[in-house]
Amino acid sequence: MHQEFQLILTPEEAASEELFRKKVAEKAELNITRISLIRILRKSIDARSALPKINIGVEVFWDEKPPEKYEVHAGYTFTGNKPPVIVVGAGPAGLFAAMKLLTLGLKPILIDRGKDARTRKQDIAQLNRNKEINPESNYCFGEGGAGTFSDGKLYTRSKKKGNVQQILETFYFHGANENILYEAHPHIGSDNLPLIVENMRKTIISHGGEVHFGKKLTELLIEDDRIKGCRTEDGSVFEADALILATGHSAHDVFGMLHRQGIELESKGFAMGVRVEHSQELIDSIQYHSRKRNKFLPSAAYSLVEQVNGRGVYSFCMCPGGHIVPAGTSPESIVVNGMSASKRNSPYANSGIVVEIQPEDVPAEFQQYGVLAGLKFQQYVETLAYRNNGGKGFAAPAQRLNDFVKGRLSADLPDCSYLPGIISSPLHFWLPEIISSRLKEAFVKFDRKMRGYLTNDAVILGVESRSSSPLRIPRDPESLQHIRIKGLFPSGEGSGYSGGITSSAIDGENSALKVAEYFKGINN
Ligand SMILES: Cc1cc2nc3c(=O)[nH]c(=O)nc-3n(C[C@H](O)[C@H](O)[C@H](O)COP(=O)(O)OP(=O)(O)OC[C@H]3O[C@@H](n4cnc5c(N)ncnc54)[C@H](O)[C@@H]3O)c2cc1C
The missing domain is CATH 3.50.50.60 (FAD/NAD(P)-binding domain)
Known part of the structure; x- marks a missing residue:
């Protein structure tokens, strides 16, 4: 026999196999020994209050041989002699x-x-x-x-x-x-x-x-x-x-x-900007509304979007407990992106913050390249980042977040997860105006949604330029x-x-x- 239902658990109950089975047995009004399989169907965190809850949809089987926990019908056939x-x-x-x-x-x-x-x-x-x-x-x-x-x-x-x-x-x-x-x-x-x-x-x-x-x-x-x-x-x-x-x-x-x-x-809209890194502790405290994260909860993520001057500015590929990485493909350009390991346990939280760019926003000097104008502009911005890294290979030009918004060079920089290193650079000055002006305004607006986000303990790295393609085939x-x-x-x-x-x-x-x-x- 089997039954589906929904449970609302504390983070600890959801994390412990023993407590979880107990809660399932209680809800199903079964002696725990009769349960042959618990299949989780859905799981999400509700962190709207200071005491986050875990919502779990389960299917419980009892008094019979259970099916496979999760069945997958791959259906691959041998194709060596096929077209x-x-x-x-x-x-x-x-x-x-x-x-x-x-x-x-x-x-x-x-x-x-x-x-x-x-x-x-x-x-x-x-x-x-x-x-x-x-x-x-x-x-x-x-x-x-x-x-x-x-x-x-x-x-x-x-x-x-x-x-x-x-x-x-x-x-x-x-x-x-x-x-x-x-x-x-x-x-x-x-x-x-x-x-x-x-x-x-x-x-x-x-x-x-x-x-x-x-x-x-x-x-x-x-x-x-x-x-x-x-x-x-x-x-x-x-x-x-x-x-x-x-x-x-x-x-x-x-x-x-x-x-x-x-x-x-065909040319199409794309996006470029920077990668921002905060301490994971700060992001946890904002998102979980408490000074310290409950150890049974994962590193917190966020998602932000604002309209500035007719264009979207948004977080992209947010990596809780992750690292910033050099994601370029050629020697004289700097491109950054983010990743994290399965445990998401680094002390850093990074995210791309990018500005939407429509084909008509691409500066006039690139329009001579016709359909390739956006691509040439993207390459130019990646090269600009390289020219502004003090000649240190793949070190990324960086600036404290508040300094960027205020238009000041950073005298020093905080610790950062980016392994090739970071170099203080006035990104507010050399990033194209269509990007930097919108980023500045967006960071101020983001701080209204996530109090404490706009801090000089956070750092931005240039450039996040490969979030989407400037071309369509x-x-x-x-x-x-x-x-x-x-x-x-x-x-x-x-x-x-x-x-x-x-x-x-x-x-x-x-x-x-x-x-x-x-x-x-x-x-x-
Ligand atoms: C650091 C990093 C973190 C990311 N994190 C996430 C994430 O968490 N979640 C998410 O959804 N997305 C993430 N992305 C984006 C995601 O990886 C891409 O959207 C996705 O890989 C695109 O898939 P694709 O197959 O279209 O192209 P790609 O993954 O770009 O694959 C293209 C392949 O084509 C090959 N190739 C290129 N040119 C040629 C050629 N001339 N001849 C032969 N082969 C060629 C390349 O070697 C490559 O293997 C991340 C990207 C990066 C760089």
């Missing part, structure tokens, strides 16, 4: 596209410019030691894409609930903790992601697919407006009637390649193919139609489904 589909980019969009192809009887040939996740770790360690950057293997490029050494937050604004659950189940199937299936804000953590993406690669290979690292796409092979394959920098040629292009929005060279090949692109909304080139399926964040791990993964799966429909069409 090939090239997938370029092993980020969330490409990986999930490749795995979906396995369920559709199509053979994925997945190629990526970077290295496998394990080898990639060594290049990332070099970068964090403020040594050189490998332009092909860094926080953005390589197995798992920008998702591997990311924060691994899996929540999305996507309303397609069924699709989201399928993505979470695939992560779980490949080794993620079961809690991602029911937490309101699922999070994997950068310590667990590399192994999970490696397991995904094993699934692809064991089901007849191919995975090639160190293969940088440099040319699409097109005949009569139809995809025939692609060429990589080392001269290799891959042939197929369909190609899923999932190279992410950091692959600026891919946008250049498409432009050179005369393939239509236009595609037909029904077939998801490029508007002109048949068999070309732009997918994921680089296509301009998704943002974040989960929505990119969903987009990748959808592209695979549309490839299967396309193959049916050309074979009939």
